[in-house]
Amino acid sequence: MNLAEITPGADHVFAVFRQETKADTHVHVGDVHAPDAEMALVLAKEQFARRDPCVNLWVVRYADIAATPYGDADMLEPSTDKSYRFGGSYREQQRVYRRR
Amino acid sequence: MALWAAPDAPAVLGDGARREALRAMLLAWADDELILGHRHSEWTGVAPDIESDVALSSIAQDELGHARLLYEQAAAEGQSPDRLAFGRRPEAFRNATLVERENGDWASTIVRIWLYDHADAARLAVLADSPLGSFAALARTLGREEKYHRLFADAWLERLARAGDDSRGRVQAALDALWREALAVFEPSPGEEALLAAGALVAGAAEQAVRWASAVVPRLEALGLRVPPERDVPVGGGRSGRHTPALAALLDEMTSVSRSDPEARW
Numbered sequence: 001m002n003l004a005e006i007t008p009g010a011d012h013v014f015a016v017f018r019q020e021t022k023a024d025t026h027v028h029v030g031d032v033h034a035p036d037a038e039m040a041l042v043l044a045k046e047q048f049a050r051r052d053p054c055v056n057l058w059v060v061r062y063a064d065i066a067a068t069p070y071g072d073a074d075m076l077e078p079s080t081d082k083s084y085r086f087g088g089s090y091r092e093q094q095r096v097y098r099r100r
Numbered sequence: 101m102a103l104w105a106a107p108d109a110p111a112v113l114g115d116g117a118r119r120e121a122l123r124a125m126l127l128a129w130a131d132d133e134l135i136l137g138h139r140h141s142e143w144t145g146v147a148p149d150i151e152s153d154v155a156l157s158s159i160a161q162d163e164l165g166h167a168r169l170l171y172e173q174a175a176a177e178g179q180s181p182d183r184l185a186f187g188r189r190p191e192a193f194r195n196a197t198l199v200e201r202e203n204g205d206w207a208s209t210i211v212r213i214w215l216y217d218h219a220d221a222a223r224l225a226v227l228a229d230s231p232l233g234s235f236a237a238l239a240r241t242l243g244r245e246e247k248y249h250r251l252f253a254d255a256w257l258e259r260l261a262r263a264g265d266d267s268r269g270r271v272q273a274a275l276d277a278l279w280r281e282a283l284a285v286f287e288p289s290p291g292e293e294a295l296l297a298a299g300a301l302v303a304g305a306a307e308q309a310v311r312w313a314s315a316v317v318p319r320l321e322a323l324g325l326r327v328p329p330e331r332d333v334p335v336g337g338g339r340s341g342r343h344t345p346a347l348a349a350l351l352d353e354m355t356s357v358s359r360s361d362p363e364a365r366w
Contacts, residue, residue: 032151035259042255045248046155 010062014040017058018048023098026058037061103173106234112300113232121291122300123174124194127184128289128339129223130170131195134185135347136216137163138354139203148206155252159213162245169238186358190341190348194289197338198281200347207260207270208277214253215282215316220246222312223285229302261323272325279328283309284336 012033017026029048034040040059049057068076078085103109104119113119140160147153171181198216203209224246227239260267286309295301303311317327337343358364 033149034151039255039259042251043151043155046158046252047151050158 013062014044014059015062015065016040016044016048017060018054019056019058020052020054022055026056031062032059034059103232103234103238106232108231108233112298114298117291118294118298118300121289121295123176124291125289125295125301126170127174128194128196130167130174130184131193132199132216132220132285133163133170134167135193135195135350136199136213137161137167138350139199139201140209140213142203143209152256156209159249159252162249166242166245169242173238182358186355187362190343190351192341193338193343193347193351194341195338195343195347196281196285196287197336197344197347198278198285200338200343200350201278201281202346204274205270207267208274210253210256210260211271211274212278212282213249214257215278216285217246217249217253218316219282219285219308219312221250222308222315225311226301226303226308231299231302258323261325268324275320275325276328280330280333280335283332283334284338286312287334287336287339289339 012035014032014034014037015028016030016032018029019026032040032043032047034043037059040061041057044057044059048054104113113122137160140156140163144153144157144160147156167185168181171184175181175184198212201212221243224239224243228236228243230236230239257271260271262268286305288305292301292304296304313331317331320327
């Protein structure tokens with residue numbers, strides 16, 4: 001298994017993360033092609049912030065993202081009943097947190 | 101939005117002459133934004149990359165929105181902003197000739213948006229300092245979007261200027277071709293002296309041109325670009341209705357729908 005696989009040839013593709021309000025987490029909303037991070041931000045603004053308002057954008061070069069391989073996705077699935085661990089309460093926590 | 105009806109307007113603008121002078125200034129400005137917005141929109145679908153295509157198309161819409169706000173203020177009593185935009189002959193337009201020129205290549209488009217939007221910033225800064233509160237507020241509204249336009253133009257200009265000989269050569273050629281028309285963005289509109297004398301305007305076009313040049317010249321030089329030798333001699337005429345044939349062709353296309361039914365309501 002090869003953990004921390006880097007997407008090959010992804011030097012000029014940036015993942016764009018958008019934060020709707022300061023109380024929200026940044027959410028991956030899409031990608032832009034750009035030669036560098038500054039240009040990626042300039043272009044991301046019109047691609048992903050021109051319709052609904054937001055307060056912040058992040059861009060991350062795909063080449064800088066370490067990812068688990070899809071071939072090993074079964075590693076992320078529980079093989080025995082782990083329903084006692086399901087994280088529903090985390091979602092509730094987020095909802096409460098956002099109200100502040 | 102009736103800025104003219106603001107309580108502070110009569111004290112600053114007084115008689116009709118100053119009011120007309122301010123209207124003339126806003127009309128010229130609206131014409132700049134409308135015509136350049138239209139030129140930007142001509143890149144929709146054919147810009148060098150999809151991201152810049154979307155961004156410049158969006159900037160085009162911003163400029164048309166600004167033109168609309170400015171036409172609403174420049175319009176005489178009962179006059180429709182749409183008629184101002186679509187119902188005038190080329191010689192009635194007061195835009196700088198810089199904005200009517202055909203787009204040319206991408207370098208030329210970027211050099212123009214850069215020169216123009218920095219000139220627009222100088223003009224906006226003066227309106228934002230206006231003793232007329234409602235006009236200062238209008239300047240702040242327009243300024244928020246213009247900040248992004250400059251960011252886009254700055255980012256592209258820097259990269260084109262540093263991208264190698266072919267690219268820098270095109271940028272330099274565009275600068276040589278456009279510089280003196282960019283200076284003419286600062287041709288004063290009629291009645292400016294009266295506005296200055298009354299304090300309705302804190303700096304005239306000549307002063308704005310000086311501020312603009314002191315902002316843009318060092319940046320061009322830092323990018324290894326050469327400001328044309330005849331740097332102080334504007335090539336203008338637009339502000340008095342003397343235009344190039346490019347404007348007539350642009351208006352012919354831009355007004356083709358509204359001419360098909362001038363009385364239609366949209």
